[in-house]
Amino acid sequence: DTEVTQTPKHLVMGMTNKKSLKCEQHMGHRAMYWYKQKAKKPPELMFVYSYEKLSINESVPSRFSPECPNSSLLNLHLHALQPEDSALYLCASSQEAGGRLEETQYFGPGTRLLVL
Amino acid sequence: GESVGLHLPTLSVQEGDNSIINCAYSNSASDYFIWYKQESGKGPQFIIDIRSNMDKRQGQRVTVLLNKTVKHLSLQIAATQPGDSAVYFCAENNGANNLFFGTGTRLTVIP
Numbered sequence: 001d002t003e004v005t006q007t008p009k010h011l012v013m014g015m016t017n018k019k020s021l022k023c024e025q026h027m028g029h030r031a032m033y034w035y036k037q038k039a040k041k042p043p044e045l046m047f048v049y050s051y052e053k054l055s056i057n058e059s060v061p062s063r064f065s066p067e068c069p070n071s072s073l074l075n076l077h078l079h080a081l082q083p084e085d086s087a088l089y090l091c092a093s094s095q096e097a098g099g100r101l102e103e104t105q106y107f108g109p110g111t112r113l114l115v116l
Numbered sequence: 117g118e119s120v121g122l123h124l125p126t127l128s129v130q131e132g133d134n135s136i137i138n139c140a141y142s143n144s145a146s147d148y149f150i151w152y153k154q155e156s157g158k159g160p161q162f163i164i165d166i167r168s169n170m171d172k173r174q175g176q177r178v179t180v181l182l183n184k185t186v187k188h189l190s191l192q193i194a195a196t197q198p199g200d201s202a203v204y205f206c207a208e209n210n211g212a213n214n215l216f217f218g219t220g221t222r223l224t225v226i227p
Binding site for chain 2: 004006040041042043044045048056090092103104105106107108109110112
């Protein structure tokens with residue numbers, strides 16, 4: 001089973017709203033990731049969690065707040081977003097993160113976010 | 117910085133023909149590469165990977181070739197089918213398990 005699930009599939013929010021994206025995996029992976037993908041562009045890394053601790057923040061604005069409640073769950077809390085934040089938000093997981101380990105990342109289907 | 121790029125943004129092939137998608141990378145220290153397929157409205161799907169100690173790796177209908185001398189990666193799809201139509205990304209693992217994606221190639225299979 002290499003499934004990563006994400007909810008919701010679609011989300012429309014205003015610039016004053018607070019919403020959360022959720023990601024879940026049951027593969028026993030200890031690394032989880034958030035990516036942002038704009039139309040016709042490749043995914044861009046936002047955050048990396050390793051063993052439930054934030055290990056990488058790729059200079060993401062504070063209006064995006066990640067949270068890893070346990071090793072299977074990853075959330076992305078959204079607040080005061082801008083229209084340019086509209087994108088596909090992808091979650092991924094891998095066995096490990098860091099060092100020289102070569103680990104395949106498995107992606108969820110994404111949440112398509114529209115900020116009005 | 118690192119860059120992973122593709123030579124062609126689009127590729128059209130006839131059903132049943134073989135497809136070749138190319139990718140160039142710039143970080144000679146990279147030692148792990150992955151090809152992903154992304155269909156419209158879906159997340160990237162793992163196709164095949166290759167480590168730098170290999171030149172070639174085969175999967176079901178797919179083959180990845182790695183030429184470290186010229187820092188070039190290719191994905192070959194045999195007997196291309198309509199279901200293969202998608203955007204294909206190569207990705208480079210920088211050792212800290214951060215993936216850097218290429219710009220993507222859109223493959224269109226003509227029935």
